[in-house]
Amino acid sequence: GEDVEQSLFLSVREGDSSVINCTYTDSSSTYLYWYKQEPGAGLQLLTYIFSNMDMKQDQRLTVLLNKKDKHLSLRIADTQTGDSAIYFCADPWWAGGYQKVTFGIGTKLQVIP
Amino acid sequence: NAGVMQNPRHLVRRRGQEARLRCSPVKGHSHVYWYRQLPEEGLKFMVYLQKENIIDESGMPKERFSAEFPKEGPSILRIQQVVRGDSAAYFCASSSRDSVYGYTFGSGTRLTVV
Numbered sequence: 001g002e003d004v005e006q007s008l009f010l011s012v013r014e015g016d017s018s019v020i021n022c023t024y025t026d027s028s029s030t031y032l033y034w035y036k037q038e039p040g041a042g043l044q045l046l047t048y049i050f051s052n053m054d055m056k057q058d059q060r061l062t063v064l065l066n067k068k069d070k071h072l073s074l075r076i077a078d079t080q081t082g083d084s085a086i087y088f089c090a091d092p093w094w095a096g097g098y099q100k101v102t103f104g105i106g107t108k109l110q111v112i113p
Numbered sequence: 114n115a116g117v118m119q120n121p122r123h124l125v126r127r128r129g130q131e132a133r134l135r136c137s138p139v140k141g142h143s144h145v146y147w148y149r150q151l152p153e154e155g156l157k158f159m160v161y162l163q164k165e166n167i168i169d170e171s172g173m174p175k176e177r178f179s180a181e182f183p184k185e186g187p188s189i190l191r192i193q194q195v196v197r198g199d200s201a202a203y204f205c206a207s208s209s210r211d212s213v214y215g216y217t218f219g220s221g222t223r224l225t226v227v
Binding site: 035041042043045088095100102103104 | 206208215
């Protein structure tokens with residue numbers, strides 16, 4: 001299987017930028033995901049980036065991909081209290097004709113008002 | 114309703130009882146995945162099913178756990194003779210075959226074994 005690593009916890013002040021980092025081992029990923037899990041809820045796909053891209057911007061979210069270092073980051077600009085959640089980096093990979101997704105442990109983002 | 118429906122949301126079982134978790138995928142999705150989230154851990158793959166077939170159960174514990182996705186009706190994850198270590202959130206996800214948008218997740222079933 002593949003491996004995805006991310007830090008456990010990040011605390012930022014409201015209005016600041018948040019940067020959540022992730023490293024992965026799979027060199028054949030076609031795309032990578034970021035999921036968000038709010039307390040007591042399931043995972044929601046936040047954004048994804050194709051592996052032939054270095055950057056993707058979507059409103060307050062910026063995803064950066066460094067394929068050489070297998071490093072993915074999610075930047076949230078102007079972080080709000082509603083952004084408090086657990087953010088999962090996820091790497092889909094092909095396992096004999098079908099796709100499996102390996103998730104990181106999740107980074108808990110705490111936004112301080 | 115466009116989402117993955119899981120029920121119950123919360124389930125309490127005594128040690129030794131059986132737990133049955135249900136998942137109705139997004140309409141039109143024929144691929145169902147079950148993941149387990151243990152306290153303070155990430156999501157771990159358990160099993161991948163298509164209609165009437167188990168494709169990959171490499172993440173399922175060898176004993177007491179089983180899953181099915183019948184031709185009609187929801188997918189069921191069944192845990193027999195539950196133990197305290199089974200307490201976790203169990204998430205179901207579904208996808209269409211070639212979805213680039215990843216899985217659609219349900220809200221999960223939180224199993225507590227007392």
